[in-house]
Amino acid sequence: MSDEQNNQDSSAQQWQQDVINRLAFAALNEQKKSRRWKIFFVLLFLSYLFLVYFTAFVNTDSARASLISKKHTALVEVNGVIADGESASADNIVTGLRNAFKNEKVSGIILRINSPGGSPVQAGYVNDEINRLREQYPETRVYAVISDIGASGGYYIAAAADEIYADKASLVGSIGVIMNSFGFTEAIDKLGVERRLYTAGENKGFLDPFSPEKQEDVQHVKKMLTNIHQQFIDTVKKGRGDRLADDPKLFSGLIWTGEESLELGLIDGLGSSSYVAREIIKAENIVDYTPQPDFFERFTRQLGAAMAGTMSKTLGLEKGTIR
Numbered sequence: 001m002s003d004e005q006n007n008q009d010s011s012a013q014q015w016q017q018d019v020i021n022r023l024a025f026a027a028l029n030e031q032k033k034s035r036r037w038k039i040f041f042v043l044l045f046l047s048y049l050f051l052v053y054f055t056a057f058v059n060t061d062s063a064r065a066s067l068i069s070k071k072h073t074a075l076v077e078v079n080g081v082i083a084d085g086e087s088a089s090a091d092n093i094v095t096g097l098r099n100a101f102k103n104e105k106v107s108g109i110i111l112r113i114n115s116p117g118g119s120p121v122q123a124g125y126v127n128d129e130i131n132r133l134r135e136q137y138p139e140t141r142v143y144a145v146i147s148d149i150g151a152s153g154g155y156y157i158a159a160a161a162d163e164i165y166a167d168k169a170s171l172v173g174s175i176g177v178i179m180n181s182f183g184f185t186e187a188i189d190k191l192g193v194e195r196r197l198y199t200a201g202e203n204k205g206f207l208d209p210f211s212p213e214k215q216e217d218v219q220h221v222k223k224m225l226t227n228i229h230q231q232f233i234d235t236v237k238k239g240r241g242d243r244l245a246d247d248p249k250l251f252s253g254l255i256w257t258g259e260e261s262l263e264l265g266l267i268d269g270l271g272s273s274s275y276v277a278r279e280i281i282k283a284e285n286i287v288d289y290t291p292q293p294d295f296f297e298r299f300t301r302q303l304g305a306a307m308a309g310t311m312s313k314t315l316g317l318e319k320g321t322i323r
Contacts, residue, residue: 068287073277074100074109077290082118082126082153090125093157096289097129101137108281109289111144111161112273117152117174120228127235130160143280145273146170151255155266156232159239163268165276166258172266175236176253177229179221182209240265 076096082088093111100109111130117123130142144150144158146166151174158164166172188195188210199205206217233251237244243265244250250264261267271279278284 068103069105070285071105071107071283072285072287073281073283074103074106075273075286075288075290076100076109076111077288078111078113078115078126078154078157080115082115082122082157084119084122086118088115088118090122090129092291093126094129095291097126097133100289101133101140106140107283108277109140109142110273110276110281110286111142111157112147113144113150113154113158114147115151115154115157116149117154117156120153120156120177120232123153123156124231124235126157127160127239130157134160134162141281143276145271145276146172146258146267147272152176156235159236161239163280164266165269165271165280166261166267167272168258168270170258170261171255172258172261173250173255174253175232175251177225177232178253179225181207183213184210185212243268 076093078088078093080086080088082090084090097109097111100106134140134142141162142160144161144164146154146158146164147170149171150158150164150166151171155173155175195210197205197208197211203217205211207221229251236251245264247264250266256264256266258267258270262270273286274284277286
């Protein structure tokens with residue numbers, strides 16, 4: 001093969017390689033541009049969401065500031081299990097109540113309760129604080145309004161109010177105390193497991209679920225529960241007084257509908273928060289005094305919920321459940 005032919009082949013190969021390199025670099029540049037645009041649009045979308053939520057929160061705060069400067073009804077939510085660290089913790093509820101009592105523009109306070117109960121300590125703390133605040137601000141009345149359920153610790157709190165209202169289908173009562181556990185001694189025997197428990201103090205292994213039940217332990221628990229139950233009964237009697245019906249089942253732990261509760265004297269009337277604000281307190285505008293997360297926490301929660309919703313739709317998970 002001649003040198004001229006070799007040079008032509010070499011030139012052709014070089015030209016082909018140059019074209020391939022150019023195409024590869026062009027593809028890489030396009031990918032980089034595409035990524036940049038994606039990042040740009042993602043940032044633009046996040047900025048838009050931030051602006052929307054910021055505007056919504058600012059408008060909400062402005063509307064609240066306008067309402068709070070006029071006569072209004074204060075609302076404090078007791079929603080969910082009453083426990084430390086939860087939204088229905090004593091600290092949250094009491095903070096809202098104190099702020100409501102301090103505002104001279106508050107015509108009355110509604111405790112809107114939707115709770116199956118929880119810690120007797122947390123409920124007792126709220127009950128005590130309501131009584132203290134009522135003595136400090138005698139002209140401000142407190143109304144408990146039970147929505148779906150106001151049972152056990154939820155009713156413990158409601159009993160401190162001047163009046164209690166509920167829907168005819170609400171669940172009210174459960175004035176009792178419960179403690180439960182499990183026993184695994186027979187299961188351990190069948191599995192051939194040797195239980196090794198070391199304590200300092202003869203009762204430190206009290207109610208250990210892997211040890212045989214002791215009657216003295218059971219009696220001690222019953223005594224403790226009876227004591228807490230009596231505290232609950234005394235609190236309800238103090239709050240409700242002569243309005244309670246003379247029925248021994250009242251303090252048996254049973255639960256009743258709103259209509260039945262009215263007959264038993266557990267509540268004073270049937271109605272919603274709007275009804276109480278409009279017809280009883282005579283201040284239709286309701287302002288929520290329940291402590292809320294700060295702006296950035298609320299924003300991240302809303303953003304997380306929005307992103308989760310978008311992802312579920314993208315993956316086709318909104319029509320079913322994962323088990």
